[in-house]
Amino acid sequence: MEIDTVTNGNSDAVMTETAPTITPSPVVPSSRSSQLTESLKLEHQLLRVPFEHYKKTIRANHRSFEKEVSTVVSSVGDLADSDWSKDATVSRLTSLVSRLQGLKRKLEEGSNVENLQAQRCRARIDHLDSVDVENITEWNNTKLKRILVDYMLRMSYFETATKLSESSNILDLVDIDIFREAKKVIDALKNREVASALTWCADNKTRLKKSKSKFEFQLRLQEFIEMVRVDTAESYKQAISYARKHLAPWGATHMNELQHVLATLAFKSTTECSKYKVLFELRQWDVLVNQFKQEFCKLYGMTMEPLLNIYLQAGLSALKTPYGFEEGCTKEDPLSQENFRKLALPLPFSKQHHSKLVCYISKELMDTENPPQVLPNGYVYSTKALKEMAEKNGGRITCPRTGFACDYTELVKAYIS
């Protein structure tokens, strides 16, 4: 059997080698390695979060050491200025010695924690450094697991998050402990308690102030509303003195909100006035939970949205074609799955500047190395697949979609630019 791949079955096909008059700019496929570098740039959160944690520990430790040292110094000063007996002086000094010893211990412990956290920061940098073209598949699998753990932690699915991280050996690459800290506050807020959220605000006072956060104010407002809700003479008195102490300082910057909320004193929790009714709704606590999550993410340099959602959105858009929604779409396309279609529905379609043809038979790309061939009925398949078919069947070709049969020699090459 002879297969002539070059001859164009068409007699008047004058395919000379003359350069085409219009040459569309060729697609420059970004090489694998530059693609890799680009994808590493998406990992800001991976490096930032443990660092913020590390920094927080360093700062807190330093502050407490400084405080201890200056207390010791001033105690000695006081001692020198006062009139104690010898025994009393000795016992004072001894207690200062043991205090310094305690400080030394704390210093040691603090440094151990700091070193562990530094190690975690390093492990993540090394993780980014470890990827290359050879181990990329495995690395990407780990990446997907990291992204899933991030999703679960944000949704408070701690059990699965821990299990998955342990079984995949990625504990150093995920932030379970940090989210546990958040969980305490979230759980308390869900139980309508603000105390732990306020403690958290106090712990992160400077950072929150810097980002002009009003989260603490919102917590205070909620506490105020809860006092009004109780609806007794005593509680109103309490509410007013609370407002004087905790709300008034925010007046300078947030007067409107302050006025708005304070007017609840005039409305009872049973009010029908819609503007005030909403303030008494228990849903407000969920708003606080969400607000907390946002503040928390900002503080640690995390994205507001779970990484999974960001990646899925981008991926779904890039994969979204009108063909994916058609009946009989190849099952290999994620968009053939009902759940993925639903997620992709509000997202934009992909855009392609250049033709990309996939052989129906072999699913391989048809390009200059494997050019498309046209059957007399207008159906197009790749040269490789048709050649293979012809070899098996004594030069005959059967169109898999229409059943049309012809000879291999009847095929015509199509030129796709």
Place this chain on the structure above:
Amino acid sequence: MELKSIKDAFDRVATKQKLSYNKTNEIVHMLSQEIDKALSIIKESPSDTVLDHRSIISDVKKAFVGIAPVTQLEAAEKELHVALTKYPKVLEKQLNPDISKAYRNNAEFDTHIVNQIIANFFYRQGMFDIGDCFVAETGESECSTRQSFVEMYQILEAMKRRDLEPALNWAVLNSDKLKQARSDLEMKLHSLHFLEIAQGKNSKEAINYARKHIATFADSCLPEIQKLMCSLLWNRKLDKSPYSEFLSPALWNNAVKELTRQYCNLLGESSESPLNITVAAGTQTLPVLLKYMNVMANKKLDWQTMEQLPVDAQLSEEFQFHSVFVCPVSKEQSSDENPPMMMSCGHVLCKQTINKMSKNGSKSSFKCPYCPTDVDISRCRQLHF
């Protein structure tokens, strides 16, 4: 991106942290030394004169002023502080500080759907423990595909042990569907079984097996069958025969791959996890989108309502599931209304473009924009990719 500059910046932080620790340690040590010294002097001094121990204490106080511990601590912290502020800046410069810039807030995902996708992913990967844990923790309804994947992994586990029976049972049961999908899985499995028999026992049994199970594939796989039967001539010396390829573990790997693909396809699933594919596609798309956002930062851009991405994500081949034809002249993607048409010279344009070039058919021929051919409109024909 320079990972090295990130590393260097972090090393600076770690070094300064160590210095600061040493400094604090040193100061605490000095302070306790001074106090210890004073204590021993007081204790040893025989008389209980008030003045004496007071003067000692004021010596300690002076010494403390000399050490100036608080000032020293502050100085150490200042140096550390510089390194601590610099590192996040390096990160922001070298990496994309906020990938959510490419996120559309108006396309909020339904948590249930996302959870179902994740549960399905765990089962799909054979991580049944974690999948079950996830389903329980999220309170989602039981995943409908779980049982099917359990069976799939049983078949695959058996294949790992070189036990083909479960795989063959499944393939025979789904023989018609496999043929429809033009899969040669059944033949692949039978060949493997045949080779196992030929290797282990006598040729006669192998021949019987071939007659019974392999002969029926003569239509589609004649050359393979010929090779298989021929390999019997070398019987137990296959490794030194022209058929040594039959010993390659690649045959088994291919069979495992094909079985996974067919099993998933019959379930209505892709052979690769769709979650994996989508996130991988997202990884390639995000840098392109973010770059675009940066360039267009000052332009008013309605990213939230766009119906088509503003840029070509240029995904690599493995993500191309459909033929997309873009008319090289009009730059539009072909559709049912505007199908691709091949001209007599073999170049392909969209129907609308051809209509335009022929002035809606008023001209019976026009010149191909890519070669010197005069194109006869009546000979343009529609293509189906």
